[in-house]
Amino acid sequence: MIQKFRRRFIAISTCALFVVLLTILGGMLGVSYYKASQQVTNVLNVLASHDGQIDKDSVTQVTVQKRFGPNTSKESLFQYRYFSVFFDKSGDITKIDSGHIATVDQDAITDMAHWAYKQKKARGHTDYGGTTYAYKLTKKSNGKVSIIFLDESVIMASANELMKIAATMGIVSLLLFTLVLIALSNRAIQPIIEAEKRQKEFITNAGHELKTPLAIIETNTELSEMISGETEWTTSNKQQVARLTRLINNLISLARFDEQPEMTIATIDASAAVQRAADSFEAMITHEGKGFSTNIAPGVKVRADENYFYELCNILLDNANKYCDDGGKVSVLLRENKTTRAVTLEVGNTYAEGKEIDYTKFFNRFYRDDTSHNSKKRGYGIGLSMAQTLVHAFKGKISARYKNQTLYFTIRLKMTK
CATH class of the missing domain: 1.10.287.130 (Signal transduction histidine kinase, dimerisation/phosphotransfer (DHp) domain)
Structure with missing residues (x-):
């Protein structure tokens, strides 16, 4: 139980740190990408308003600071790579300005411009040679069209680098925190x-x-x-x-x-153990006027401790007999599914009043459905908790369900040869 709590403590703490890191680093990256996107938009707007040109006469320091912030100088605008294409009313190219780009030839510029012209979108993106170009399409009052293409790589480089650094730092921080937590978790709890x-x-x-x-x-x-x-x-x-x-x-x-009892986990004959437990309870159950049926597949093998597995069967049968309605029926089922390679042990008993019960609480220690403790049924709410501990020790799962006025406890273990 302590080890289970320790693992849960480590998992929850690590998840909490992951959420915090994701929030902080994600927020930083989001702001960085937003600013980079805004910068791309501002540069395209400056270029579009000056017919695809940036020169000392047409762009003033006041204009730059108004669009890019007070800490931006006019000189910084000349770092960008861009080219412009102009169309007449009929959609034919009249002019190409590629003086500020060196990696895209005239044919590629023509193809990219025709593609962007056909899209009929004011803003968009296109790729060429592994580089992403943002473009802005502007329609003039005289029917002419200009398309400005801007290389985003210079602007987005800092945001991409920040993402790599943030991802690396986040992963390293999470691993270091988890390792330290594992080392100190025993002291913490x-x-x-x-x-x-x-x-x-x-x-x-x-x-x-x-x-x-x-x-x-x-x-x-x-x-x-x-x-x-x-x-x-x-x-x-x-x-x-x-x-x-x-x-x-x-x-x-x-x-x-x-306290993790000493168990000898080995391949055992589950069919024989279940049959032995069923035989020991049959006389008691039938003597009380209840029905008893078994459907035990022969030769079913599981990995478990033989004595504790037999004790597990006894706990389930004792619980079924104890809470079975007068004149009701107790059933035992053992089968294997070769497709899923799982073994199912199911013990059921008729329980007419069990429709509105929360079965997830059945495995809590000292839990009894009769909270007044005035029930004539003997028990202390310990057996099913012990059964759950044993099933977990066998690397299996136990669950409860209610169907057709019958309460079933189902155990699933891995099938073995």
Whole structure:
């Protein structure tokens, strides 16, 4: 249980850091890309308003600072690579200005311009030679059209570099944090470990201490019966002693299960174990006037501890018999699915009042559907918790479902040869 809590603590902490890093770094990247996109738009607007040219006379320092911010100088505009294409009313190219680009030839410029002209979009992007070009199409009042193409690589380079740095730093930070958390997680949850340890020690020690007075009470009751004969009081005393003894044994067993009991995991004959458990309960169940049916496939093999697997079957059958309706039916099913390579063990019992019950709580320790604890059904809410612990130790899954007034507990394990 402690190891499970430790892994969950590490996973949740790592996920929390991941969300924080994603928010911070994602926000930084988003702002960076937005500013770069705005810069592309501003440069295209400047070029479009000056017929595809940037010169000292047509562009003033005031214009640059108004569009790009107070920290931008006029000289910075001359770093960009661009070219312009002009069309007449009929859609024929009248002029190509490629004096500010060196990597795109005239034929490529013509093809890109015709493609952009046919799109009939005011803004767009196109690729050439592995480089992305943003373009702006402007229609003049006289019907002529100009298309300005701008190489985005210079502007987007800083944003792309920031993305690489942020991704690298984020991954490294997350890995370092996870490693440090793994190394120090035991210290972080040490108070919980100590509290759990003291709780288990208290249960075990108290259990052993309580067994002595219970044994004395049982002995005194038997002596009283030998002297004065059996009465309803001595019978009640013996029943309560037996009840307390079972409770103490279950508590001690549960504490030991949490301490990772020694198990010999090997390939076992699940069919034989289930059949043996079913045979031991058949007489008890039928004697109480309930129906009992089994459908156990022969030769089913699973990897588990043989003794604990048999104990698991006993827990499920005891629970089914205990909560089965009077005159109801208990069923046992064991089968294997060769397609999914899974083994299913299912124990069911009729339970007419179980329609509105939350079955996810059945595996909680000390949980009982009868919260008043006045039910005549014996039990302490420990058995199914022990069953879940055993199933997890066998690397399997356990679940509960309700169908046709019948409560089913289903265990799925991996099939083995």
